[in-house]
Amino acid sequence: MYQSLYRLFIELTNGRLTSSALRKFSQSKKSRAVIPSYVKIFQINQQESEKNVTSYPTLHDLFTRRLKEGVRVIDSDPDSVVSPVDGVFSEYGLITENKEIVVKGKTYSIEEMLDDTAVFEKYVGGSFAVLYLSPSHYHRIHMPISGKVTKRWVKGEKSYPVNQLGMKYGRAPLSKNYRNITEIQHQSAHVAIVKVGAMFVNSIVITDEANQLEKGQEFAYFSFGSTVVLLFEKGSFRKREDLNVPKEVKVGERIGTLKG
Numbered sequence: 001m002y003q004s005l006y007r008l009f010i011e012l013t014n015g016r017l018t019s020s021a022l023r024k025f026s027q028s029k030k031s032r033a034v035i036p037s038y039v040k041i042f043q044i045n046q047q048e049s050e051k052n053v054t055s056y057p058t059l060h061d062l063f064t065r066r067l068k069e070g071v072r073v074i075d076s077d078p079d080s081v082v083s084p085v086d087g088v089f090s091e092y093g094l095i096t097e098n099k100e101i102v103v104k105g106k107t108y109s110i111e112e113m114l115d116d117t118a119v120f121e122k123y124v125g126g127s128f129a130v131l132y133l134s135p136s137h138y139h140r141i142h143m144p145i146s147g148k149v150t151k152r153w154v155k156g157e158k159s160y161p162v163n164q165l166g167m168k169y170g171r172a173p174l175s176k177n178y179r180n181i182t183e184i185q186h187q188s189a190h191v192a193i194v195k196v197g198a199m200f201v202n203s204i205v206i207t208d209e210a211n212q213l214e215k216g217q218e219f220a221y222f223s224f225g226s227t228v229v230l231l232f233e234k235g236s237f238r239k240r241e242d243l244n245v246p247k248e249v250k251v252g253e254r255i256g257t258l259k260g
Contacts, residue, residue, distance in 0.1 A: 023060075023203070023223070031059035038062065042136035063139055064205075064221050074216030074252035081145055081237065081256045082215060083131060083249040084193065085228055086138040090246045091130035092239055095231065101128050110231065113194060115155045119183060122190060125234035129255065132227050141195060141220040142251050143213045144230060145258065147186035152206075155179045156197070180204040180220070184213070189236040189258050198226040216252050235259065 025031055039046065039053050039062075046053050050066040075082050083089070091103045099111045099120060110128075114120040133139060156178040178197035183190055195204045203223035213219055239256040249255060 026060040026063065026223075027058050029057060032057060035059060035062055038135075042134070044136060048138070060223065063135075063223055065138070066140065066218075067138060072216075072251040075254040077254065077257070078146075079258050080215075080254045081191070081230075081258055082142075083251055083253045083255050084142050084144045084230070085131055085133055085140075086250050087131040087133040087228070087248075088246050089129065089243060089249045089255060090132045091128075092243075092245055093128060095123055095126045095128055097125060099124055103130055113155075113179065113229070114181065114192065114231075116151075116153065119151065119192065122233055123192065123231045126232045127237050127239075128232070129230045129239070130227060131230070131249070133222065138251070139222045140207075140218050140251075141193075141222065141228065143184070143215050143217045143219055144193065144255075145184060145186045145191055146215040147184040147191070147213065149182060149211050149213060150185050150190065151181075151183040152209075153181050155181065178204070180206070182219075186258055190233055191258075192229075192231040194229040194231065195220060195222070196227040196229065198222070232258075 035053065035056060038044070038059065044053060044062075048067050048071045050068050053062060053065075056062040056065065093102060095101055095110055100107050100109055102108075110123060111117075111120050114123075180195045180197075182193045182195075184193065197204060204220060204226075205223070206220045208217065208219040236259055237256055238259055240254055243249075243255055
């Protein structure tokens, strides 16, 4: 019953008009009035922000703020995989031979998530990691590895919540939401970076479209809290042994090593 009511509510509120209204308000000067309360409620770390939080002209500018140079240290090991975001390392596991992953007790199809036969086949039997961003987190996305961009593509239209309720009651948000996907080749191993849109706001902005990107380099941002799913080829990734879930991680923090 709760699942049905939740899904009905989301369907009724997650339309083009509501999404447009939220986006329009967050980008308007009127939204500046709610910045102090937003900073207080979500306990934004004001010491790390590139600018004084009261100087941002809109809520959207606060969402997409940059950090001061040097506040995030990028792990220097050439084979390390680092967190692409500030967020919660919320799930890690294997991709089954049935092309599925299990997150929070729910099964997701990576075939549906990637929607590209030539791409998803190489990840069967591999591993995955899920990193969740709340509204309190820094929203810019950085490269987890250095490498060559082999493919970029976009899938999905609407976006449903990716918070705790959304993951429990939603219709497979990780594989059905609006998704902006980047595949990177690091030496012999490929990594798919699946950027998943959040409720109401599908906007995932690519800030660097170069074909070669370096670890720790910013290349995109979310306009609202959301999720990044990393997919690794079979036998190519070893998770950091002391990194358990759930665990808060920062941009540049080592989460594992590529063995390819």
